[in-house]
Amino acid sequence: MEHSPSTEFYRELARKLASDFAPRAAEWDQTRTYCRDNVRDLTEAGIMGMSIPTTYGGLGASLEDVLVVIEEIAKTCTLSARIVVEANMGAVSAIMAYGSEQQKTLCAPIVLAGDKPAICISEPDAGSAATQMTTTAHKIGDQYVINGTKHWITGGGVSKLYLIFARTFDESGTELGIGGFIVHRDPDSRIDPDGFEIVRYERTMGLCGMPEAELAFRELKVGADCLLEIPGGLKHGFAKLMNAYNCQRLGAGTVAMGVAAGALEHARRYLLEREQFGRPIAEFQGLQWMLADMDAKVHASRLMLQDAARACVMQGKQFPDVMMAARAKVFATEAAIEVVNNALQMFGARGYGDCVPLERMYRDVRMFTIGGGTAQVLRTQIAENLLGIKLPQTRDGFSSNQ
Ligand code: FAD
Ligand code: COA
Numbered sequence: 001m002e003h004s005p006s007t008e009f010y011r012e013l014a015r016k017l018a019s020d021f022a023p024r025a026a027e028w029d030q031t032r033t034y035c036r037d038n039v040r041d042l043t044e045a046g047i048m049g050m051s052i053p054t055t056y057g058g059l060g061a062s063l064e065d066v067l068v069v070i071e072e073i074a075k076t077c078t079l080s081a082r083i084v085v086e087a088n089m090g091a092v093s094a095i096m097a098y099g100s101e102q103q104k105t106l107c108a109p110i111v112l113a114g115d116k117p118a119i120c121i122s123e124p125d126a127g128s129a130a131t132q133m134t135t136t137a138h139k140i141g142d143q144y145v146i147n148g149t150k151h152w153i154t155g156g157g158v159s160k161l162y163l164i165f166a167r168t169f170d171e172s173g174t175e176l177g178i179g180g181f182i183v184h185r186d187p188d189s190r191i192d193p194d195g196f197e198i199v200r201y202e203r204t205m206g207l208c209g210m211p212e213a214e215l216a217f218r219e220l221k222v223g224a225d226c227l228l229e230i231p232g233g234l235k236h237g238f239a240k241l242m243n244a245y246n247c248q249r250l251g252a253g254t255v256a257m258g259v260a261a262g263a264l265e266h267a268r269r270y271l272l273e274r275e276q277f278g279r280p281i282a283e284f285q286g287l288q289w290m291l292a293d294m295d296a297k298v299h300a301s302r303l304m305l306q307d308a309a310r311a312c313v314m315q316g317k318q319f320p321d322v323m324m325a326a327r328a329k330v331f332a333t334e335a336a337i338e339v340v341n342n343a344l345q346m347f348g349a350r351g352y353g354d355c356v357p358l359e360r361m362y363r364d365v366r367m368f369t370i371g372g373g374t375a376q377v378l379r380t381q382i383a384e385n386l387l388g389i390k391l392p393q394t395r396d397g398f399s400s401n402q
Contacts, residue, residue: 004054010065013045014072021077028079028209029360034158035209038080039114042087049111051088052096056108061088063247063309063320067254071302074258075265078364079209081258083116085251086155091117091163094180094244097318098228103182110160110184117161119248120150120215128377129393130165131238135217137166137181137227144168144227146181146195146220152371156213157198158187164217165241168227168234177234180241181226195220206363244318246325249372250305253329256336256368257301259361263343264294266358270347287346294339301332323385326378333368334375340365 021038028035042048051066052058061069066088074081086092095107095117111117126132135148146166153162161184168179185193192198195218202212230240268291271282281287308324315321344351344358351358369375384391 004060005065007065007068010050010061011068011072014047014069017041017045017047017080018073018076021073021080025077025079025357026354026360028077029206030208032208034211035077035079035083038077039083039116042080042084043112043114047084048087048114048116049092049108051092052108052111056096056104057112058108063250063312064306067250067305067309070251070254071258071261074255075262078207078255078259078361081255082154082207082210082252085248085255086116086119087111089247089251090119090245091161091182093247093319094119094163094228094241095161095182097244098180098230098240099182100225100229102225103228107161107182115160116155116158117163118153118155118159119245120153120156120162120164122152123149124151128374131178133165133167133178135164135166137164137168137179138173139169139171139224141171142224143221144181144224146183146217146222149199149214149216151214152202153213153215154210154371156215157201157211160184160187162215163228165238168237177236178238178241179230179234180228180237181222182228183220183222183226193220205366206360207367208363243322245372246320246322249325249329249378250308250320252368252372253301253325253332254305256333256365257298257305259365260294260301260336260339261298263340263358263361264291264298266356267291267294267343267346270356274348281346290342290346294342297335297339301328301335304328304331323382326373326381326385329373330369330375330378330382333365336365336368 020041046059047069050059050061054060070081070084073084092111096104121130123133123135137144137146146164148166161182164181164183165178166181168176170176185196197216199214199216204212230237271287272280274281305328308320308328311324312320340362344362347356347358350356380391
């Protein structure tokens, strides 16, 4: 019987990759290029799609092990860690959970060969209020015709697989609910498929090198077999898709926590090395207490994230609990911004310059309380869960997914 690799095996593998990625991280940031060399290394190591079950060619790694890998890699290269998230969570979780046999057999090899699928939810007028999306998919014969605009799509233009969320209508024009469509695009082709246009790329503060694209779909025709088969139909399609998305929230929280753990280690070493007033700055209690608080925040974040992943396995659930994922993401991402900020402070002027990676880490980590559900919106989800009531977010006080 084949044994699946142990957590320690994954940790060591990720540490080796992280150390290879460290010297390249600044270059991707400065040149704003997609880290293809790292993706090649991740693919060769089996990390791209490591969560995919062995039946479909993956390693069948547990959510906890994927989080261990993400943390280690995020310590040196935030971009690569995000790629590991998206190659195992996000669209991948939804496809492997709800995809037909044919869809899984088609998508798994693409991810295992190095693709980071893109998940397309947000629209210019529907960010936090994702249920107000206006992208539509109308069934005509054996096809769906998709129209709409998605923006801030991570990997847009470099990804081959796109999971597009759209309001779905049957042939009689009756709305079925929000569904997810798998669309395949060849990134090496200079010509966009008919009806699928990369409109523009954002110029971001951090995470430079990862394309964030606006995509326009104009009469994009896809086969009806591209629609994920959500159990129970599309009436609760959005909820089911978001349920799968809870994995990605743990992944995003873990990237932030890994960046913070990396920054903490840089700071710890610098305190011992840098001297002022005739002694190592490690001897100043003001900095010692900052360091202790930083350590506690990273540790608490790791426990919350791992706890959510473990609970999911223990309870035999497919995906992490919405409340545990929201709580862990809010805590870990806010803590990470604070930890990286304090680490940068400990470096004085050097932290503000580009000789050490703190300024890049600071720019990178700032995103994580925004993307994947803002800290405010996730707090609302937590409060709803605690209070057991639906807190009105939309103008008429009702969810627009009804
Ligand atoms: P808005 O919803 O306009 O929010 C503006 C402000 O109002 C925020 O502070 C928000 O917290 C607050 N707010 C909104 N509603 C409430 C409320 N009910 N209560 C309290 N406060 C509220 N999307 C994708 O679909 N796919 C991706 O791959 C993807 N990648 C991303 C990558 C990056 C780097 C970034 C920055 C974003 C990405 N996004 C992606 C989009 C992201 O999910 C949205 O930015 C996010 O959901 C927030 O939407 P918004 O930016 O429109 O902000
Ligand atoms: N996990 C599981 N189910 C979820 C969920 C999650 N994370 N978020 C929402 N749902 C379910 C709700 O329980 C509800 O289910 P129901 O239809 O069976 O009642 C349904 O989805 C709609 O959610 P609701 O909270 O009623 O929607 P809303 O109109 O108030 O909109 C959200 C709020 C869900 C859009 C908002 O909280 C949110 O998560 N925004 C961020 C979107 C995001 O993360 N984008 C990332 C893009 S990469």
